Amino acid sequence: MNRINKKLQEDKKLLSIYFTAGYPSLTDTVSIIEDLEKNGVDMIEIGLPFSDPLADGPTIQASSTKALKNGMTTEVLFDQLKDIRKTVSIPLIIMGYFNPMLQYGVEAFCKKCQEIGIDGLIIPDLPVDVYKEDYQAIFEKYGLINVFLITPQTSVERINFIDSVSNGFIYMVSSASVTGSSSGFGDVQTSYFKRIANMNLKNPQVIGFGISDHETFTQATEYAKGAIIGSAFIKHITENGASKTEDFVKSILN
Amino acid sequence: MSKNYFKNNPDKDGFFGTYGGAFIPPNLEEEMKKINDAYFSISKSHKFITELRNIRKHFQGRPTPVYHCSRLSQKYGGQIYLKREDLNHTGAHKLNHCMGEALLAKYMGKTKLIAETGAGQHGVALATAAAYFGLECEIHMGEVDIAKEYPNVQRMKILGTTVVPVTHGLKTLKEAVDSAFEAYLKDPINSIYCIGSVVGPHPFPMMVRDFQRVVGIEAKDQFFEMTGELPDNVVACVGGGSNAMGIFSAFLFDDECTLYGIEPGGTSFKMGDHAATMTLGKPGMIHGFKCYVLQDENGEPAPVHSVASGLDYPGVGPEHSMLKDLEKVTYDSITDKECIDAFFELSRLEGIIPALESSHAVAYALKLAQKKPKQSILVNLSGRGDKDLDYVIDTYGIPD
Numbered sequence: 001m002n003r004i005n006k007k008l009q010e011d012k013k014l015l016s017i018y019f020t021a022g023y024p025s026l027t028d029t030v031s032i033i034e035d036l037e038k039n040g041v042d043m044i045e046i047g048l049p050f051s052d053p054l055a056d057g058p059t060i061q062a063s064s065t066k067a068l069k070n071g072m073t074t075e076v077l078f079d080q081l082k083d084i085r086k087t088v089s090i091p092l093i094i095m096g097y098f099n100p101m102l103q104y105g106v107e108a109f110c111k112k113c114q115e116i117g118i119d120g121l122i123i124p125d126l127p128v129d130v131y132k133e134d135y136q137a138i139f140e141k142y143g144l145i146n147v148f149l150i151t152p153q154t155s156v157e158r159i160n161f162i163d164s165v166s167n168g169f170i171y172m173v174s175s176a177s178v179t180g181s182s183s184g185f186g187d188v189q190t191s192y193f194k195r196i197a198n199m200n201l202k203n204p205q206v207i208g209f210g211i212s213d214h215e216t217f218t219q220a221t222e223y224a225k226g227a228i229i230g231s232a233f234i235k236h237i238t239e240n241g242a243s244k245t246e247d248f249v250k251s252i253l254n
Numbered sequence: 255m256s257k258n259y260f261k262n263n264p265d266k267d268g269f270f271g272t273y274g275g276a277f278i279p280p281n282l283e284e285e286m287k288k289i290n291d292a293y294f295s296i297s298k299s300h301k302f303i304t305e306l307r308n309i310r311k312h313f314q315g316r317p318t319p320v321y322h323c324s325r326l327s328q329k330y331g332g333q334i335y336l337k338r339e340d341l342n343h344t345g346a347h348k349l350n351h352c353m354g355e356a357l358l359a360k361y362m363g364k365t366k367l368i369a370e371t372g373a374g375q376h377g378v379a380l381a382t383a384a385a386y387f388g389l390e391c392e393i394h395m396g397e398v399d400i401a402k403e404y405p406n407v408q409r410m411k412i413l414g415t416t417v418v419p420v421t422h423g424l425k426t427l428k429e430a431v432d433s434a435f436e437a438y439l440k441d442p443i444n445s446i447y448c449i450g451s452v453v454g455p456h457p458f459p460m461m462v463r464d465f466q467r468v469v470g471i472e473a474k475d476q477f478f479e480m481t482g483e484l485p486d487n488v489v490a491c492v493g494g495g496s497n498a499m500g501i502f503s504a505f506l507f508d509d510e511c512t513l514y515g516i517e518p519g520g521t522s523f524k525m526g527d528h529a530a531t532m533t534l535g536k537p538g539m540i541h542g543f544k545c546y547v548l549q550d551e552n553g554e555p556a557p558v559h560s561v562a563s564g565l566d567y568p569g570v571g572p573e574h575s576m577l578k579d580l581e582k583v584t585y586d587s588i589t590d591k592e593c594i595d596a597f598f599e600l601s602r603l604e605g606i607i608p609a610l611e612s613s614h615a616v617a618y619a620l621k622l623a624q625k626k627p628k629q630s631i632l633v634n635l636s637g638r639g640d641k642d643l644d645y646v647i648d649t650y651g652i653p654d
Contacts, residue, residue, distance in 0.1 A: 173281060
């Protein structure tokens, strides 16, 4: 069974962390992953930096720009991760934009992910329709789970369609905005969380965008299986250094 | 290709052959669908069409004329004609789609227009449309372009628009698009993104083309009225490709017309020195759609350069990408130097100062005229050059 599915079956709320590969320094990728696991994080999204990111706010964009400048590429990331399964056992997901994968070759990319032990992909600019028609078979061949995003504006019909195509979890974007842009959840968001929870979808939901501290993590996981933190974590390591993951994770969980 | 070409291209998912589509995050997906639905239900209505025609006639000053360049033709050969989009209100073809997009926004109940701009022509046109309809307007523009095209920045401000300087990356058009998308995503309910060319996710390439078709429809009739024939050659510059799609659309089924799309060759064909996307790029994705892209081996958009800010883009319209593969249009490039020479040539021989973007098309027409001295050439003169004067004088000086 895929590590993501196994993790989702655990009887706990999941904390997932996103960070940009190759940031703050090119060689920080592996140690950040290892530290996050050690400190109790349940799942990690490894961001493959791209210079043209349509879904990311300023914090993640700035980290991507820096990572690219540091020399991060698809090839370099795969090389850094080649022995990652010797030390890390939690689910690992690569999150990136579609063009770098397209240029690498989608099948070659998926094959490489399987060899390394990547469990899933999040590609915000690959629409579910195109995925289903052109790429689902390839993803399944290499045992990869593809995670789709929904937002407060996504129609019920579309959510049901995404649920039918998904085989891991659904990434619930908390607002209609870009990453790292809001602080705290209001009534509009909690009613959206409730609405989705009441749909009883076959895939569990994990909430992302706008989760930055213990309070928002608790609020989000009241309605969902887990929550993803990206910008707040990147801000923390920008200010405190790549080795300071422990206090951040503690501040979220306790 | 058939009479139903425009109905079938793009297909219902926004594809022109294998290009186009909408590769966008889900937060944009629903909004694009709404714009698409509104476009089909509203802009095809008699009321909308009547209002837009009225605007074109009384506000924009359409139809713009076709003009025969007798001195230029005498010097270079051929019979060179210009479709005078420089005489369209605000001095470029951009207002054609801006008035359409803004009218659609008004019908949809939007209160704010957001867009990027390269040379500032699209920004000025959209700022003008916003003032006309009483809508708020926010234009994102790279810092490099702000310095280069300052008169247009001032025009936007006079028109009541907020100009947001974009300070990341190369600080030109690509980064301006990123920044405008980001601003749009903050409030997709009340605002609408009015992209500046036949690029971006579906339905923009279709909408902008359709609003620009007026250029070709007028030019074809006017040219025939003047000469009793169709032009042998039609030439337009291509950055994203809106003016070119506008004029080409009327001639796509006329096999006797050869169509030329002219890209900026910059200073050399080395990566970073040009923006000749179709000449040197390969299929990929940028800003939510598939097209020819100038990119490195990792799929990162390449840095681009052109003397013309409005052509400075590493992608190109999906329909152009398809027309290239179908060999319906010939795509070629003109260097910065050839462009500047043509800029002065047209100014001095005909009394028309062209935009640097349009000067690429003029430069190619001059080459073509020498090669085919017995043929007629219709150039889409997409804009006037007032905005470029400071830059040209500072960089190249004024020749004797």
